[in-house]
Amino acid sequence: MKTQVNDSAAEQELRQLISTWSQAVKRQDIEQILAIYAKEVVAFDAIGQLQFKGLDSYAAHWRACMEHCPGEGVFELHEVAVQAQGDLGFAHWLVRCGPPSTDGSEPQVCWMRASACYRRGAEGWRVVHEHWSAPCDMETGKTLFDLQP
Secondary structure: OOOOOOOHHHHHHHHHHHHHHHHHHHHHOHHHHHHOEEEEEEEOOOOOOOOOEEEEHHHHHHHHHHHOOOOOEEEEEEEEEEEEEEEEEEEEEEEEEOOOOOOOOOOEEEEEEEEEEEEOOOEEEEEEHHHHHHHOOOOOOOOOOOOOO
């Protein structure tokens, strides 16, 4: 029995979706950002609550984040890895991100990591689970935002 390890067409579709989504985040196009999430999404974001259940909850969080950081900031995906088979896909990446500078200086940026699980249905690919995090120092409890890949 031969098992297909990766569906290259589905992988390309997901890469395009991730690219379009990341540009929407950079532009703060909230409607295009939210368009990729399933109604039943469960998200573990690095900011705020322990978890967000459902699109309405996560949409409110996205809107609050955009209000907190108005204007185009830094949002660059690196080392994007995608796998897909059938109607399920998985991706992870590192992201260099930060709010826009308000005084003309260099923006304060950090590195984070993210992973997402996608399911393909009648509406196309949608994120059903997303997880954002940053490593921390176990002894000090401080988040290590200054690490480099």
